[in-house]
Amino acid sequence: MLRFITAGESHGLGITAILDGMPAGVEVSDEELSFELSRRRKGYGRGKRANIEDDQVMITSGVSDGKTTGAPICVVIPNKDHVNWKGRYVPILAPRPGHADFAGMVKYGFDDCRPVAERASARETAGRVACGYFAKKLLEKEGIKVLSWVVQIGPISAELPPADKRMLSEREAERLFELAEASEVRCPDFAASERMKNLIDEAREKGDTLGGVFEVAVLNAPPGLGSYVQWDRRLDARLAAAVMSIQGIKGLEFGMGFKLSEVPGSKAHDPISIPNRPSNRAGGIEGGMSNGEIIFIRAAMKPIPTLQTPLSSVNVKTKEECRAHAERSDVCAVGSAAVVAESMVALVVADALLEVRGGDRW
Numbered sequence: 001m002l003r004f005i006t007a008g009e010s011h012g013l014g015i016t017a018i019l020d021g022m023p024a025g026v027e028v029s030d031e032e033l034s035f036e037l038s039r040r041r042k043g044y045g046r047g048k049r050a051n052i053e054d055d056q057v058m059i060t061s062g063v064s065d066g067k068t069t070g071a072p073i074c075v076v077i078p079n080k081d082h083v084n085w086k087g088r089y090v091p092i093l094a095p096r097p098g099h100a101d102f103a104g105m106v107k108y109g110f111d112d113c114r115p116v117a118e119r120a121s122a123r124e125t126a127g128r129v130a131c132g133y134f135a136k137k138l139l140e141k142e143g144i145k146v147l148s149w150v151v152q153i154g155p156i157s158a159e160l161p162p163a164d165k166r167m168l169s170e171r172e173a174e175r176l177f178e179l180a181e182a183s184e185v186r187c188p189d190f191a192a193s194e195r196m197k198n199l200i201d202e203a204r205e206k207g208d209t210l211g212g213v214f215e216v217a218v219l220n221a222p223p224g225l226g227s228y229v230q231w232d233r234r235l236d237a238r239l240a241a242a243v244m245s246i247q248g249i250k251g252l253e254f255g256m257g258f259k260l261s262e263v264p265g266s267k268a269h270d271p272i273s274i275p276n277r278p279s280n281r282a283g284g285i286e287g288g289m290s291n292g293e294i295i296f297i298r299a300a301m302k303p304i305p306t307l308q309t310p311l312s313s314v315n316v317k318t319k320e321e322c323r324a325h326a327e328r329s330d331v332c333a334v335g336s337a338a339v340v341a342e343s344m345v346a347l348v349v350a351d352a353l354l355e356v357r358g359g360d361r362w
């Protein structure tokens with residue numbers, strides 16, 4: 001079983017992630033891991049924090065001589081921003097709407113929301129991306145790739161080949177991914193990327209924020225990952241939980257998703273033929289198992305909740321109405337969330353692969 005946990009606060013000493021269940025014999029490198037982390041960090045719309053951190057990682061266990069050993073892998077990612085916060089305690093007295101602040105403060109009995117904000121922060125996703133890197137390396141050995149790109153920021157949508165084509169062709173998915181990697185908003189449509197960047201600038205000027213939609217594609221997954229025999233073994237359920245667990249993700253579809261509900265069965269399902277099916281409306285999963293087609297997920301992220309022109313809130317000490325707490329923050333992080341989603345998807349797919357193949361060594 002491949003599982004991981006993370007520890008660490010946004011402005012604490014660092015983020016630690018422990019990945020357990022990784023087989024021995026997978027080649028890994030610090031440089032590649034740092035590169036994966038840099039993909040999460042960058043992007044138009046990210047705040048100044050992204051420039052402070054360099055995510056210089058330390059792999060403290062589970063890797064020897066450039067290969068995994070089968071032992072738990074521990075990765076430590078120091079927070080460079082920690083020095084700016086050391087010895088300073090900035091309370092959050094006006095909970096930010098859309099954040100964990102209010103409910104977390106009530107739940108854990110704090111007098112202000114700072115301890116909640118520190119752990120609820122998506123800085124934690126650096127740990128997920130670190131673990132996802134190892135899962136990707138395992139999948140790579142089987143020729144399985146996990147790719148993502150952004151299709152929408154706020155109301156601006158990319159003009160891309162129709163969804164059914166995107167879900168059908170591996171070459172098309174690779175092309176979209178390469179284009180996305182060259183775009184500052186990780187969108188394969190460069191004209192749309194420019195409009196998205198302008199929109200992000202406008203939002204920043206207004207003290208506002210943006211969300212959006214991204215897609216994740218898994219190429220070359222063999223049929224039979226996951227299972228129909230028990231609810232919690234279904235691959236779609238596991239992938240949905242993994243992607244929905246990312247901070248700010250509010251909607252998720254497989255394949256044609258909600259659109260499938262609008263059409264008759266004859267136009268919803270994918271005829272079976274050799275060597276390939278003519279369509280992939282199911283998004284590569286039927287009966288809770290991969291079916292050999294591209295696994296295709298679309299996810300929606302809500303706008304970032306920390307606004308520089310904040311919504312109303314209430315001071316938790318005085319009970320007076322006021323503006324919500326504001327601090328340095330991203331304006332838009334959809335491209336980064338897509339990279340985090342790649343990692344979460346890779347971890348689930350690798351776990352499902354290990355169930356089928358056994359997992360001592362690879």
Ligand SMILES: Cc1cc2nc3c(=O)[nH]c(=O)nc-3n(C[C@H](O)[C@H](O)[C@H](O)COP(=O)(O)O)c2cc1C
Binds near residue numbers: 099
């Ligand atoms: C990569 C990434 C970066 C984020 N950056 C910020 C940020 O700078 N400021 C912020 O308020 N929220 C940020 N968020 C979003 C919040 O973490 C998220 O909206 C919050 O946890 C509440 O979401 P939830 O209701 O889904 O838990 C980011 C999310 C991700 C995935």
